[in-house]
Amino acid sequence: MTTEVQPVSRENKQTGRPIEPVQPEHALQDSESRVYVASQYTLMWRKFRKHRLAMFGGIVTIAIYLVVIFAEFLAPFPSSAFSSQYTYAPPQPLHLFDETPDGMRFAPYVNGYKVEIDPVALRRTFVVDPEEKIPVSFFTRGTPYKMWWLFKSDIHLVGPIEYDADPDRIKIPVYLLGADRLGRDVLSRMIYGTRISMTIGLVGVALSFLLGITLGGISGYYGGGLDNIIQRAIEFLRSIPTIPLWMGLAAALPSSWSPLQVFFGITIILSLIGWTGLARVVRGRFLALRTEDFVMSARLDGNSEFRTIMVHMVPSFFSHIIASLTLSIPGMILAETSLSFLGLGLRSPVVSWGVLLQEAQNIRSVATAPWLLVPGLAVVVAVLALNFLGDGLRDAADPYGR
Amino acid sequence: MLQFILRRVFYMIPTLFVISLVSFAIIQLPPGDYLTSLVASMAATGETVDRAALAALEQRYGLGQPVYVQYWKWISGILLHGDFGQSFEWNQPVSTLLWGRLALTFMISLFTLFFTWIVAFPIGIFSAVRQYSWGDYVATIIGYVGLAIPNFLIALILMYVAFKFFNQSVGGLFSPEYQDAAWDWAKLWDLFKHLWIPVVIIGTAGTAGLIRIMRANLLDELHKPYVVTARAKGLSEERLLLKYPVRVALNPFVSTVGWTLPALVSGEAIVSIVLSLPTTGPLLLRALMSQDMYLAGSFIMLLSTLTVIGTLLSDVLLAWLDPRIRLTQ
Numbered sequence: 001m002t003t004e005v006q007p008v009s010r011e012n013k014q015t016g017r018p019i020e021p022v023q024p025e026h027a028l029q030d031s032e033s034r035v036y037v038a039s040q041y042t043l044m045w046r047k048f049r050k051h052r053l054a055m056f057g058g059i060v061t062i063a064i065y066l067v068v069i070f071a072e073f074l075a076p077f078p079s080s081a082f083s084s085q086y087t088y089a090p091p092q093p094l095h096l097f098d099e100t101p102d103g104m105r106f107a108p109y110v111n112g113y114k115v116e117i118d119p120v121a122l123r124r125t126f127v128v129d130p131e132e133k134i135p136v137s138f139f140t141r142g143t144p145y146k147m148w149w150l151f152k153s154d155i156h157l158v159g160p161i162e163y164d165a166d167p168d169r170i171k172i173p174v175y176l177l178g179a180d181r182l183g184r185d186v187l188s189r190m191i192y193g194t195r196i197s198m199t200i201g202l203v204g205v206a207l208s209f210l211l212g213i214t215l216g217g218i219s220g221y222y223g224g225g226l227d228n229i230i231q232r233a234i235e236f237l238r239s240i241p242t243i244p245l246w247m248g249l250a251a252a253l254p255s256s257w258s259p260l261q262v263f264f265g266i267t268i269i270l271s272l273i274g275w276t277g278l279a280r281v282v283r284g285r286f287l288a289l290r291t292e293d294f295v296m297s298a299r300l301d302g303n304s305e306f307r308t309i310m311v312h313m314v315p316s317f318f319s320h321i322i323a324s325l326t327l328s329i330p331g332m333i334l335a336e337t338s339l340s341f342l343g344l345g346l347r348s349p350v351v352s353w354g355v356l357l358q359e360a361q362n363i364r365s366v367a368t369a370p371w372l373l374v375p376g377l378a379v380v381v382a383v384l385a386l387n388f389l390g391d392g393l394r395d396a397a398d399p400y401g402r
Numbered sequence: 403m404l405q406f407i408l409r410r411v412f413y414m415i416p417t418l419f420v421i422s423l424v425s426f427a428i429i430q431l432p433p434g435d436y437l438t439s440l441v442a443s444m445a446a447t448g449e450t451v452d453r454a455a456l457a458a459l460e461q462r463y464g465l466g467q468p469v470y471v472q473y474w475k476w477i478s479g480i481l482l483h484g485d486f487g488q489s490f491e492w493n494q495p496v497s498t499l500l501w502g503r504l505a506l507t508f509m510i511s512l513f514t515l516f517f518t519w520i521v522a523f524p525i526g527i528f529s530a531v532r533q534y535s536w537g538d539y540v541a542t543i544i545g546y547v548g549l550a551i552p553n554f555l556i557a558l559i560l561m562y563v564a565f566k567f568f569n570q571s572v573g574g575l576f577s578p579e580y581q582d583a584a585w586d587w588a589k590l591w592d593l594f595k596h597l598w599i600p601v602v603i604i605g606t607a608g609t610a611g612l613i614r615i616m617r618a619n620l621l622d623e624l625h626k627p628y629v630v631t632a633r634a635k636g637l638s639e640e641r642l643l644l645k646y647p648v649r650v651a652l653n654p655f656v657s658t659v660g661w662t663l664p665a666l667v668s669g670e671a672i673v674s675i676v677l678s679l680p681t682t683g684p685l686l687l688r689a690l691m692s693q694d695m696y697l698a699g700s701f702i703m704l705l706s707t708l709t710v711i712g713t714l715l716s717d718v719l720l721a722w723l724d725p726r727i728r729l730t731q
């Protein structure tokens with residue numbers, strides 16, 4: 001974005017208007033003088049706020065992470081609850097108002113299903129039955145869960161009023177986004193999938209951050225032969241096609257591993273290849289700062305190298321790092337989704353967006369149940385939001401930008 | 403120039419060596435070795451295990467010997483005899499399965515590269531010249547969305563739309579009647595009729611990125627003094643634009659091949675699995691699933707090697723276009 005800056009002074013020359021003389025400081029308006037006393041982060045926040053897409057992306061990102069935190073409360077059903085009766089049931093629209101004898105009242109309900117036999121394919125298909133009404137309510141009691149492994153609750157944001165405590169079955173069909181092949185609720189699974197997909201992005205980025213800042217730091221701070229080796233390694237990793245390599249490494253994870261082990265295995269594999277971008281940013285910053293006066297004076301004051309780096313150098317480019325971190329989360333999410341989609345990534349019972357999309361892998365299931373593609377929408381929204389947020393942060397962190 | 407090329411080729415050798423090491427590591431990663439899986443599969447099908455044949459195989463792959471001996475036997479077989487080992491799932495030498503599919507993969511990747519260039523070039527110029535117009539905003543939005551949608555999702559949606567609204571199945575690279583036919587013009591034409599679908603799908607993300615680069619570069623160039631000079635001399639706007647700033651802004655098209663090509667090959671692998679194209683992707687996935695490791699490892703190695711060579715070619719092309727690069731290095 002920095003490249004779009006128009007050279008203002010030249011345009012002034014073109015229009016022939018004289019460049020306005022600099023005003024003496026006491027004549028500055030209040031708002032302008034505040035710029036001079038504002039801290040770096042205040043300046044950044046002001047710049048960031050002007051970037052509307054980035055603000056929007058930030059809000060969406062926060063909303064997504066709220067879903068991650070409150071998944072148990074937001075999801076109507078547990079992710080593994082199934083129903084042999086309602087396989088591939090289509091989405092039911094949620095009606096908020098019902099017509100009662102005494103006029104329209106707030107009484108949310110969804111319609112039930114009618115079973116029809118497809119005369120050609122001889123397959124059971126579900127049609128939403130406008131006659132039957134299943135009352136639902138907000139903040140209703142449902143399957144009990146333990147929030148954050150801390151306290152028990154059974155309140156769900158939305159769910160059927162009549163509920164069954166059996167955590168494995170769905171008895172009363174409330175499928176706001178339809179059901180999958182085993183009659184599991186796509187909405188609930190998507191909400192739980194958000195938790196896994198977004199965490200894998202965070203954990204993966206944290207790992208690449210460690211690798212990137214260490215190796216990039218060494219590379220930029222010391223230079224010389226080490227720098228050369230690390231740079232060659234980065235070039236190597238960037239020059240090979242990632243997905244085949246990821247596939248090879250992911251397939252090598254032992255099938256006896258528990259889902260949690262697989263989760264961390266996949267994260268490590270993703271970050272092993274994903275650290276290069278961050279390392280480049282860190283190295284570039286170190287190279288630029290190495291010769292600055294304040295670094296020299298810190299060193300002459302007798303600071304250890306570690307202290308010089310952590311206390312004096314890192315804070316000055318920390319905002320850049322945050323921006324690049326934000327921009328590298330979407331890559332992680334996309335990579336995890338692709339791997340799980342191929343069946344090489346996370347395995348059920350772990351639910352991620354990629355695992356959900358695996359259900360929609362062939363054209364037949366997509367044709368019978370197009371709502372299985374909805375988790376893909378979640379991927380797109382999350383990736384877009386993080387990209388906008390990251391772009392805005394990067395622009396805000398750049399003191400020489402607009 | 404020759405010196406430049408030689409130096410780049412020389413730099414490439416360690417890269418290729420590391421690629422071969424990584425591929426060999428992937429072959430070695432699953433527990434057990436080639437022979438145990440072979441014996442298991444033979445026992446499962448009820449075949450008798452021929453001791454002499456086993457001993458010959460053990461000798462051939464150096465099994466039971468230190469890892470570096472195995473590596474040496476494997477890599478020397480490839481380099482000296484073009485022997486990539488045996489695919490136990492297909493019961494064929496890997497090399498017979500490999501080349502046809504690799505050729506198709508790289509053909510699709512190259513077509514996609516040209517497709518992204520052809521699409522991104524005019525749109526990028528338009529976005530830069532008419533900055534902040536509605537067309538520019540549309541291009542930017544499409545660019546962002548193209549970057550955000552995973553390739554396989556586009557493939558799935560396209561398949562669904564084609565199936566639902568046109569009652570057509572999208573997938574494969576050949577019509578059934580040409581599936582096993584020998585290569586001739588009719589088959590080639592049939593291939594081209596199928597080729598555009600994966601090309602467009604894989605190309606979306608790359609096109610989006612390239613439009614942004616082209617726009618940014620051209621915007622930098624458009625305000626340079628030489629443009630003002632040319633305009634002052636009375637050159638027409640189109641001629642001025644195409645003859646000078648666009649030519650300078652074109653360099654990134656070539657210089658980004660280095661990272662576009664790996665992305666394209668990656669994208670091709672996953673899209674071809676969804677569309678079931680007869681390229682490397684589906685076979686690689688199957689080989690990995692059934693732990694047919696010689697096949698999988700060879701695919702990973704050759705995909706990487708060819709990508710590195712493609713990057714080298716783009717570097718040479720760039721040096722030929724831009725003397726600053728070959729002189730400073």
